[in-house]
Amino acid sequence: MPTIEFLPSIRESETITCSSCQTRQYPRSGTCVRCQRPLTLEYLVVPIDNLLCCSLDDQQKQLARGIGIMLRMLRKRRHLCQSQLAEIAGGTNRSYLSKAECGHVLLPLRKLLPLARLLGLTSIILRFQADHPGANVNSKPIR
Numbered sequence: 001m002p003t004i005e006f007l008p009s010i011r012e013s014e015t016i017t018c019s020s021c022q023t024r025q026y027p028r029s030g031t032c033v034r035c036q037r038p039l040t041l042e043y044l045v046v047p048i049d050n051l052l053c054c055s056l057d058d059q060q061k062q063l064a065r066g067i068g069i070m071l072r073m074l075r076k077r078r079h080l081c082q083s084q085l086a087e088i089a090g091g092t093n094r095s096y097l098s099k100a101e102c103g104h105v106l107l108p109l110r111k112l113l114p115l116a117r118l119l120g121l122t123s124i125i126l127r128f129q130a131d132h133p134g135a136n137v138n139s140k141p142i143r
Contacts, residue, residue: 065103067112072101074119089115 016039017024018032025032027039054062075085082101086094092111099105107115 060106061103064100064106067107068101068103071097071115071119074121075101078119085115085118088118
């Protein structure tokens with residue numbers, strides 16, 4: 001099962017401005033260094049390593065489970081029940097949302113993105129290594 005983790009920051013050099021006191025800072029602890037209020041920015045980490053060694057069917061099931069876990073965690077952090085979220089979302093019914101949270105269905109992007117936005121996600125960041133282990137450093141760039 002995929003592990004999902006919330007982080008206050010993704011890089012040591014990243015800065016954020018506190019919405020309460022406007023102090024610009026490094027969000028290492030998740031709270032403001034000046035007013036001690038929680039910073040409102042977090043990153044959700046969903047590792048993909050386990051997906052690479054599976055069949056296409058297993059990849060889809062694991063992805064559905066990971067997205068379902070994420071949806072449930074974000075919904076509960078907002079103190080919403082499935083009925084409330086489905087009502088706010090409009091085009092999704094509660095039973096379909098329940099199946100998605102349990103990992104039984106993989107939501108299409110047209111349904112997933114509005115739900116993610118309602119739950120507070122503002123962007124999707126794809127992290128990659130600049131040079132992977134098998135790359136030839138002296139090779140010419142592809143044109």
